[in-house]
Amino acid sequence: MLDLRIAPREIEESFEVLKEGNLFLTSLPGGDVPGQSLAGLGLYYQDTRFLSCLEHFISNTRPVLLSSSTRGSHFGQVELTNPELETAGGVRLPLQSIHLRLVRVVRGALYQRLRLVNYNQFEVSVPLKVLMGADFRDIFEIRGARRLRRGTHLPMVRSQSSFLLRYRGLDGIVRGCHAVFDPPPGDIRESGDGVLCTFDLVLPPQRKVYLTWLVRPLLDPGEEVVTEWSGRRLDIVFGNAVGEQAEEHRKWRSRSTIFASDNEVFNRMLERYTSDLRALYAAYPDGRIIEAGIPWYAAPFGRDSLITGIQTLILNPDLARDTLCFLGRYQGRGVDESREVQPGKILHELRRGEMANCGEILHTPYFGSVDATPLFVVLLGEYFAWTGDRALLTEMRENLESALAWCREYGDLDGDGYLEYHGRVEGGLNNQGWKDSWDAVADPEGNLAEPPIALVEVQGYWYHALEHAARLFKVLGDEHGAGRLRAEARRLKARFIRDFQVPGEEYLGFALDGKKRLVSTVVSNMGHCLWSGILDPGPAAQVVRRIFRPDMHSGWGIRTMSRWEKAYNPMSYHNGSVWPHDNAIIAAGLRRYGFLNQMEQLFTGLFEAAQHFPYQRLPELFCGFARRPTGEPVRYPIACDPQAWAVGAMFMFLQAALGLSCSRKGLQVTKPMLPGWLRELTVQNMRVRGGTVDLRFSRSRGVTRCELLRKEGRFTVSIEE
Template structure:
């Protein structure tokens, strides 16, 4: 039964206390800060998106408390005397699982002739997220000259929407919202899904209050001057059945381990490096197989094959444990059969793994879904790189069958027509039309703007395949199968020869975006061509031509490389893939430039990303931003629904920086070779401390004077460091 409000006893000396009856909540007075950068917290499979006051705005569809693909809390808004509070400041914890928010009151009309001025009530709103609960601790302090009797209110609501509904999917049927249950110490909100799973949000408050309703809790506070009152609200999330993904928060484990550091002479660059590492720690979720970097928040807080592999590769020299967990997880869910609903095939690496009601009901195919052409070669590429850095022979021996199955997928299902190229064609009716990293429906097109039709062979995927065949040859030798290695080398050589014949675009001194249906080339200048560089598929002369082409003004915006040339028919700087700038894309291109010795271009791209980061909150590079030309004195244009944080965007700055330093490890022999290391001309010094090569840690210091970079290292280094 819902409690009715009643007056509580106040001090007898009423002259010393200003009091007013509880005021109704006026939603029109929320003064929502729609354009302000929201606060994002994450713990395991749970994440929270809220505004700078700690509220969940009705005008922001992405806000709420989410766990395993379901929104467990849609409304949790704080009001003082029916008015939304004013944000003073907010700080987020190092692991991004908690936030301190400082609020104060707006001017309050306490009586016809009495106005409480703004800024006399302080509310410290400490919000902490765990895997299964959200904990609010509100500390209210009165700094007015007299005591006050005020009403603090918390509005409540849960819609239990599947994340795909939040993104805009329309469902023909829904589960059933149950009648809320009001208890002496809180409220219980319930939903029974079509999958028969009971999902519950239980709100418990301390201290309790007689003013509890299903959608609002009121506390009538007797605020003595300078004496804080503390309220605690716990939102517990529950499900009647266990998810298929058993995960936990990685925050404690990260905190306990000594992490490598990179420090430069530039404090703003250090801030970007720190932010990137913190975002990796935030997004890395502990699974039964180890750390896995979830793709991004809010839309992609789950395992993605391609995203996880690239993020792990970007951070590999500093955090090899993330690469190991990613490889183990993907091996555990590697395809074993043909399934036309999920695009699963034997040996194939998954694209996306979701939980939640819509996944359980097969309304979406992501259970997991395998519709990606590039995750499988990237799995092999990461495995080789991981072995160079760690020499982890035990993992290689154990997962060799998965490596072999992935490589076999490439030459069977990946290359169905036997022309050596990896191609994709959608089979699943609810799957993706485009299955490379540019997976929006219109991202692969022809010179005249026509949409390309499958089967499609993307240019960068052929580079991935080339590197993957080379990786398989290396891994075969490492596992004692020397007789099999030449087969994979031959596959790589054949692919490279055919690639140069069919993909080289002489008129543009570049590479076709793709070969589409009937092997028709997509004559479009795109960033995909630049991604071929880091795979090593190009001979030196053609690589230099691609670098020169990619750095021209129609591709290089000043904030990074556009996904599509500004001269293309479908160019749109506001689009997702047809002219926007993606930090990870720019970084991989820059890494490829450095691989071929074009380090000036790589340095220029690093500076572009660094400069862009300074215009985003906390120097956090988002998933993407718009591809408009850089204007002196102004920042890049935001893409409105970009994920932030996002894993491979976080890793962009690391892979590009380390590529400039030319790090080439050999953990087996205990060697670290530095190929022509350079610092960009805007840095004079940089130190890497605690980076692993095998079981040893390395301390390197780079110093730049004029155009020359010198390297020194600690005397206690046990790794043989060679500089070429």
Template sequence: MKDLVSILDGNTFLVSDRRGDIEPSLDFPTGFFSFDTRFLSTWLLTLGGERLHALSIDDAESFRTRFFLVPGEPTHYLDAKVSVIRSRAISNSLEEELTLLNHSGEETEFVVHLDIAADFADLFEIKHVQQKHGHTTATVGDNELRLAYHREGFHRETVISTSASAHIEVSSMTFRVRVAPHGEWTTRLRVATLVYGARGEDIRASLPLHGSSRGPDAIRAEQDELIARAPKLGCDCEPLAGAYRQSLNDLAALRYESITLGVRLLAAGLPWFMTLFGRDSLITSLQLMPFLPELVPPTLMILAGLQGHRIDDFRDEEPGKILHELRYGETAGFEEQPHSPYYGSADSTPLFVILLDEYERWTGDTSLALRLEAPTRAALDWIDTYGDLLGTGYLWYHTRNPETGLQNQCWKDSWDGISYRDGRLPGFPRATCELQGYAYDAKIRGARLARTIWGDPAYADRLEREAAELKIRFNRDFWIPEREYYALALDAEGRQVDALSSNIGHLLWSGIVDESRAGRIAEHLMSPRLFSGWGVRTLADDQGRYNPVGYHVGTVWPFDNSIIAWGLWRYGFRREAGQICDAMVGASRFFGGRLPEAFAGYERDLTEYPVEYPTACSPQAWSAGTPLLLLRVMLGLDPQGEHLIIDPAVPEGMGRVELLDIPGRWGHVDALGRSRTPHDHRRGR
């Protein structure tokens, strides 16, 4: 991602190289995308037949970028007689202004050329290199090029127009211009995307944002208004302040308007996950609760509205199950992928219950808890029925769709994310440890909702009894006495999948860990085997499949660490939680304040900086949410009845941390914490 530049507005985004060019690539999906379709696959600018090179890039805003370019190789920069400013902004279309500046003392003729193509590829086709089944046409009009794709009822169009006269062909625009001495020439290009429905109209036209002429100023105003509602952070630690600002900016930018549902939702991450994900959306909502709780209800309502209601093997759908992923592209529409929506995650369902309870505890909004009573009961029923595949009282997963379904349906959902200590892979079904923690927490929280809001004490008693039994059973069957940690999973025969992983930190967050064992879990998490110095690795460095640059087998995931810190805090390990907070804040400084999806698990002493994971999503919603949850942990924020408990434990060296106007059922309150030595982080330690 380092050599790529992206701009986004919700589900519409553009990824280019550092010249602003788009070229087809198998390494990473460059292009102009909207709702899972690539509307530009080539957008390549040349001047007099030469490629351009970037002197500087202004990408301070998520939706607007400027490239300052000159022709020739970098060694020619000092001799440049001409330069180009490429200014672009994105909303429901792409607006690009090309300005050519003649720095010579003579009138000069220039040939400005744009190569253009639209392959209308679905994101899944890019990821897995699939062949298109429809056909593309190109039509040249008056200062306009229209590219269209048809496959039966699936119809998408890209319309490119220019404010200056151009020679337009089916794959290019050419401008022959004469520029006065020290003069300039400008054209404004517009790339509009059209998503046609059955009636032959852009189906986004009726949506409030997509149907308007919403431009960059409106986007900025909307994002600024959202950010202004968040609590104000004052602190001595500049990396923390920078990470907080960046997180709010990224969360504002990742909001998008659902193409069919007409509400604002959080996309999971750029570029692969610019859509609704059950797990990601639920965890991000938990992270941002103390800051922007008003973003939570739309997520809960949409997930409830799309809750599974039948058995559908193709989509891994079951009654009561919360979706995993919702897509809008061609492969989903023609059922070549099951993502319309797809239900292949075992953790979204208990997390749905957890989030609803946390939202009510934080906001006092009993109306939403009452409105979602039926979906919540259905989710709790799913845990005990379809979720318990083997009838053992545990939450298992095994895809119903062996061709296109996900094998692993926990958060570590890559093919090798769950393994034995020696590196072997278990068979299916699998019951990972954190799923049992989530199920336990969901039952405890469901019981609270039943007793205090739904008026059903008998149901509450039953859920609490089931939770207590699950905790006893779990601590018996998952604990590995000789190693003194919990197994990563149980296999289909009930044997322990004995790898040491970060998942045990999620157990602390859920509350399923016996108090007598919590200290040992904390020690494992903070030992050199798991803790790299920059964060807790997904897999300990002495395990068979450990790889510091393996997606789920040794990298450090910021969101994972935020949940672990929350779990350590819950069991009273404030110093250890602070170590993780300090490590994450320190790492953020090397990423410009924006924590990526994941980074390498190398030892801190080995690299002295966090090494990038090559294809990490950035921005990503639950990574953007990480600094927010870490602030909650450091300040010890916990809703209790009508009050917010504030019990700060700021890591040593971080100085003053002050959060003003924290919203909730108590109105707005302020929180202040202070460590002993404030000066280290001021120097950017």
């Protein structure tokens, strides 16, 4: 029998992603998911890979890729053709004489339609073979976790037009991969670990021939599902799925801000990022939340979702509201040291796959994060300032108070007023800030810092949380509580610069270690203190000067670590790479302290970097090599793409550039600044304080003006140019 499997090989540099809700597909640009993929490609649902192989062959050869694209992050199209080949009947088909168009949409299932056109002047009889397989592996296993035992693969069930692959996990759940075809294949048979479906096609000249199929992930399916779709017109089902999905995205856009500029590249970026955020916006039984990123982090992450909610208030405040509600439902209620749960704490990561169900991983959920809880308070404060949603604030008062109590009683391990962490749980995180890789917190000699660790940016987040909480308590009528919070913030700010400024230097250290020694490594974390407002103008200016030196600024953006440090590696995850969200937070801080030229420099660098990545989409991170006149940013090989706070970064940059902020008085536009590559920008349907507003920004001779076009609602618009 012909072995159609792909031999081990280097996976292509990029892959295509389609996602809707809890279901996503990652494939090669040509549409295939190679069996035994080294890159974790496949169809995933609830942390399980339900389709690990999907390969197409025409007359036992692979089609040739012409082009591929995705639209709306849920609709994909691949253009293919034939190599020169000879049919079983001895007919030689010239190169590029048959066109194959593969169209896909994700909506509760993977729908696929293949259209073939024969451009020869004679009829062609040719077999089309589709090899499919399902390994039902947990995503943690695909990421490298070793399992001593796995569940059992059950016998395949088939009918004339469908088959069902099943796996009974160690958690007792039977997971099924159900594939349905219209028209039915001529043959469905097992082939190695997969299923080979053969269609004996007759292609008249210049005529379109269509094949449609779908793949459904199922939990606890019965054998009868193979006959459920008997006689169904899948072409109609496919068309309905395409239409319904397009309507869902239309509704999403109607509730989101519309940005239109004179720069078409920037317009396409914002359209793509808006679509990506909709794709990452997933519904669970507990509510909706932005998932962190594809493929490895398609799950609720506290820190990632909170920062994305902050970034995207100018786009759609629904993301922030739903994130707050979701995380509030999972807020720690008691103490469980095995998962680092404590009262008031906000979760780090939640998983729902077999390994989570069996207790093989901690993420059910896992709470190993030192910064998610203060960021929860920050997002609640930012959301209320932007929307004036008093009903949600009242509903979340207990969550707010519990989060503040956690910061004081559990987050501060030694009573010194700083938030620290000490990762002690096997299988948990040793580092629990946003740089959470094992080697991320290193001293100038390259040695790992001794816990418990108080990170510099986390103290800024805590200060920011106290300031927001004071304003929220005042709104709730608790003036005394608001005063206590303001006093607490002042005390934190007063001692912060004393403890975190490197003696004899004009910058902030990375952290305090377990012996309260300052870790003086030069890292980007200090830039987050600009955003939080914990610095007075003098120290803020010192931080700005330090992070814009060439050892920190690569030309594309601020590196996570200075290239002069011993632990520096531009290809590492956290020790020298460039993260878009890190730069966006810094940019928001530059706006706070009035460093507009530096802010424009960062904005421009990331905008130009994005143009070198597929779909002009900023990835999770990229390598920190210095920018060269003829070079381009160097890709980090396993970065998530799309990743929530990376695509959200551009909206945070935009808010900083336009000088947009909200308070109880309404919307403020303060010293707006369009970067040099924008002359005009219109903002339409931006939701503010229960209403909407349209604004136009224009730049002439280096000066940016703002014009109010429309306002609906009971709020003010203040423009200070």
